Amino acid sequence: MNIMIDVKDIDSKATVKVKGEIDAYTAPKLRETLFPLSEQQNVHMVVDLSEVSYMDSTGLGVFVGLFKSVRSHDGEFRLVGLSERLRRLFDITGLADIIDINSNAEGGVK
Template sequence: MNISIDVQEQEKQTTIKLAGEIDAYTAPKLRETAFPYTEKEEADIVIDLSGVTYMDSTGLGVFVGLFKSLNANNGTMKLIGLSDRLKRLFDITGLADIMNINSGSEGGV
């Protein structure tokens, strides 16, 4: 169970590209890497999930935490590149109603 996290900062936007599985084993690494970016005032974060093959509830919890941290600091988060399976996961949990989600790899960064 591995996860690859690639962070690119360009001017005011931070893009975090993920690949692999987001589960109880890899979620702490994702949280540790991504949270510092959410604590900046008015951060603009794009998370590319096009390389994610699996995500469980632990992964969803990380995204909820990131979302809350960004909201507290007047920041924004956009999720792009969701597979149909991941999109469904966000839909079922109701997170798709509160988070900015663009499915498909063309997500519009």
């Protein structure tokens, strides 16, 4: 399966729109695209997952790594637009208590 990643990085505000499936095959591309942004000092990263149809534990690992990297550089990290299925995945793993998650695309990429 394919993944499409649209990044807008303006003045330490990175908005990311992800489309497709995030799995062992596509996660490396996601990591490769987003990790350089996460290492910017004071970056505000918002990742819109409203068009992600599937995510496995590999995808969760990418987002945990991004969250840690952004926070270690005094930035803010947020996921928006989660489907009920994705939201449940973050709830079950306990990540919803750690990462700022909003099921609505509020604040996401339009």
